Amino acid sequence: MALGQINPTRMELTKLKNQLAITRRGHRLLKDKQDEMIRQFMEIVYKTRDLRDEVEKETSIALDSFKKGRAKVRKSELSEMTSVPAVKWILETSKSKSMSIETPRLFFKMDSKIEPPYALSSVPQEFDEALIKGFKLLPKLIELAQYEKTTEMYAKEIEKTRRRVNAIEHIMIPEQVALIKDIKTKLADQEMSATIRVMKSKEMIIKKNQSNRK
Numbered sequence: 001m002a003l004g005q006i007n008p009t010r011m012e013l014t015k016l017k018n019q020l021a022i023t024r025r026g027h028r029l030l031k032d033k034q035d036e037m038i039r040q041f042m043e044i045v046y047k048t049r050d051l052r053d054e055v056e057k058e059t060s061i062a063l064d065s066f067k068k069g070r071a072k073v074r075k076s077e078l079s080e081m082t083s084v085p086a087v088k089w090i091l092e093t094s095k096s097k098s099m100s101i102e103t104p105r106l107f108f109k110m111d112s113k114i115e116p117p118y119a120l121s122s123v124p125q126e127f128d129e130a131l132i133k134g135f136k137l138l139p140k141l142i143e144l145a146q147y148e149k150t151t152e153m154y155a156k157e158i159e160k161t162r163r164r165v166n167a168i169e170h171i172m173i174p175e176q177v178a179l180i181k182d183i184k185t186k187l188a189d190q191e192m193s194a195t196i197r198v199m200k201s202k203e204m205i206i207k208k209n210q211s212n213r214k
Helices: 010-070 075-081 125-213
Strands: 089-098 101-110
Touching (some): 010 125, 101 125
Antiparallel strands (some): 089 101
16 A cells, blocks of 8 residues: 555554554464475375385385286286276265365275175185285275375465465565654654654744844
8 A cells, every 4th residue: 555545644544554563473373384285285295205115115026916817817817817807996085174274084894895806716816815905995996095195285285375475574564664664754753743843833932032022
């Protein structure tokens, strides 16, 4: 707000000082929120990294078992064995809110027993190992997706909060401080002018009284 848009009065100066105090308090609270979001974000990043490493390692082992088993069966047999799901899964979703951020919550569980669509004696052991490892791996993949989405949402909210913090710190507060300074200067000029007028008036009165005595 420019100085020309407000009245440079004591009341306005007090009002602006109160606004500045509120702005600074809001800036501190927002900065604290940003710091806490960054702390939580880093925790999620570390968990995501560890889980991703675990998933990649287990995926590699499961794929290795699958490749070994696949090499021991014909292509037509492989297609038949993988055409029917061996188990039913239930995926439940909800939301969790923290620091004004709504993040996804995914719950994954089996709805039935594992029933391979083939006779266990008719397939290589490696194929069964790959199947079991895959079943154990699937919930971790869902959990990893949840963590990665949460990380993405936190990153966006942190960036948005950072822009707000910077705008308050580098634009709003300096503008309010400058406006208060301008009003103080204007009030000081007004007081100086008023003092000079009073002094001149007193001087004129004194001179007039002296002239009347003569």
